[in-house]
Amino acid sequence: MIKFWLKRVKQGILTENIEFDYELESIKKELKKSIKAKFAGSLAIRMVDSGSCNGCEAECNALSNPYYDLERLGIYFVASPRHADIMLLSGLVTFNMTPHIKDAYEQMPDPKWVITLGDCPAMESVFDKTFAIKAPAKEHLPIAHHIKGCPPTPEDIIRGLLEFLKR
C-alpha cells in the first residue's frame, strides 16, 4: 500500500492538470456558484435507466473518475428517488419500465425536476418506434431539460446540468 501512496503523491491531482480548456473551468466555477445559490450547496441526482444501451450510464459513471470528479462541485448521484432533487432519465422508456419510472417520480419529494439524458428518451436516436417503446418521455413526465448526445460525453453532461441551473 505504501507504494500506492508514493505513486499517488508523485502523480498529484489529475482533476486540475488535464487538458480541460479554460472555458470548462469557468463553467465549473459558475456551476458551483449556482448550485450553492439554488440548492443550498448540493444537488442530488437520481439516475434512472429506462432502456438505454448502457452508454449513458457508463458516461455518468465516468463523471466520478478523477478527471471529472463531479462530486467536488456539489452534485451527487443518490441511491433513492426519495433523496433526489432531479431525475436523470436515459433510455427509450420501454413498455416494461414505464410504470416503474412513474413510480420513481412519485417517490421524489417536491420540488422536483426531470432531465432527459441522451437522444433515446426524446425519441431522437437511431431506434425506430416499436410496440415495446413508449418514448418520448415527455408524454409520461414533465421534462424540465434535455441533454443531447448518443451518448452525451461527461463534458456534455456537466454543461447540460449548468444550462438547466442557469434557467
Next chain:
Amino acid sequence: MRVIAKYAKDLKTHFEVITVYDEEIIKESISKENPKIKTVMRKHPCCIWFERKIRDDFGIQIEDAFDKRPLLHHERFPQDIYPMRKDFIQKEIDFTDFVPYIYETIGGDGVFEVSVGPIHAGIIEPGHFHFSQAGEDILHQEIRHFYKYRAIEKMLEGKTLFEAKKIVSRISGNESIAYQIALRDITLDATKMALPTSLRVEHAILLELERLIHHFTDLGFIPNDAGFASALAYCSKLSEDTRRVMFRLTNHRFGFDTIGFEKLNFDIPYLKDFMDKLDKEIDFFENWIMDIPSLWDRFDSTGVLSKENAQQYDCVGVVARASGIAIDRRDNKFYRSYGFEICTQKSGDVGARFQVRLCEVKNSIKMIKRFIEDYRQNSMVLKNGDIKDGEYFSFVESSLGEVFMTIEITSGKIERFFVRDPSFINWQVVHRMMPNNIIADFPLINKSCDLSYAGNDL
C-alpha cells in the same frame, strides 16, 4: 454438447424452432395450429429462458416445461399477443390490468424475501433480483430481467444490413464493437467477400481496446464493491484514458458506427506510446492489488461457481473461464499468431473472475502491440457487393463472452434477426453462485460477472 442458442422463426406456412449446438444445428418444423414443442430445459437449463422467450414471442407452448411463466411480457403486458409473429404489425400497445408474477421463493419459519430493483441504488441498468433469506444467508435468488426489452429483433425486420448497422451498434454500449464485427462478418458472408488482413487487424485493435475499457471499469468496480475505493479511482482513470484513445482513433468514445469497409488509418505512434504506458500502469496495479489481504479475504471463496455447474449451464465468457472452462472465440490461428493466450482460473469465485480479467487485460495489451507491428497505412474502401439471400451466422468474443448473431435475408432485407448476448446464458447461472453467501456479498458477486442488461433484454 453445448447449447449456443435456441430461437424460432415464423415461416409463412409453419414455425421453425432452431437449436444451435456447438456441434450441430437442429431445426424442427412446428404446425401453426396449436403450436407446441418439447422442452430440453432438463438437460440444458440455459434453455429455460430461451424457451420462455419463444413462448412469449411466438405463442409456441412448451409442453412439458416446469416453468411456464412469461419472460418478456411483464405484469401489464396484454395476454395472447405474440409480437414476433409476422402478422403482428402494431406499433403501439396499451397497458392492461396487473397480472401478478409468481416468484420462485422458499417458504418456512423465519424465511423472508428481499426484492431488489428494477431501479437500483447505483448508476446501473434496470433488473430485478428476488432473494429468499434466512437471516443474512441467501437461500435462493431469482433473477428477473427484460425491463429494457425494446423489441430490437422486430425493429430490424424489413431493413437492409446497411440500415441495421446503426441500431446494431447501439444494442449494448459496452460491446458495440463486438456487435458491429458480428454484423460485419455476416455482411461479408452474404456478399461473398473476403476481408483484407489490414482491415481485420484494424478492427481487432478496436475490439481489444473495447475489452480494455470494459475490463478496467470492472477491475475498479469489483474492489469498490468490497469497500476498496482507491482501486476504482485508479482503474476509472485507466478506463477514461483508454476511452479517450478510442475517441482519438474512431471519433467516438464508444466506437459506435465505426466498423465498416473503409480503413480508418490510426495514429500508430500515439497508440504505441499509450500501450507502453498502460503496460507499466497495469504492472503497478497488479503488484499493488494482489498484495492487499483484506481485499482478497472478500474475493476468495465468495460466489463460487463450480466447473460442473458452469458446464451444466453452458456458460461462456469470463464467467466460464474463471470456472476452468477454456472457451474463447479468439482461440484461433489469427489471434494465436498475434500472441493470444487463453486466461483461465480454477476456483470460480469472485477472485478468479477478477484475475481472469486482469490476465486478459495484459494479454490484450500484448496483442495490440503485436497488431501495431503489423499495421499498414493504406487507403482502402471495399465496395459492397450484392447481398445474397440466405441464413448467416457469426460469432465474436466480446468483453463479456461469445456473441452469437444470425440473420436471415430474403430479397435483400432482413427476414429474421437474432442475437444472443453472452449475458443471456450467464445471467441464468448467477443464482448458482448464491448458496453459502450472505446478501451483502451479492453486489460484489454480481459485479464480478458484470453482465449486460441491454444485450440480454434486446
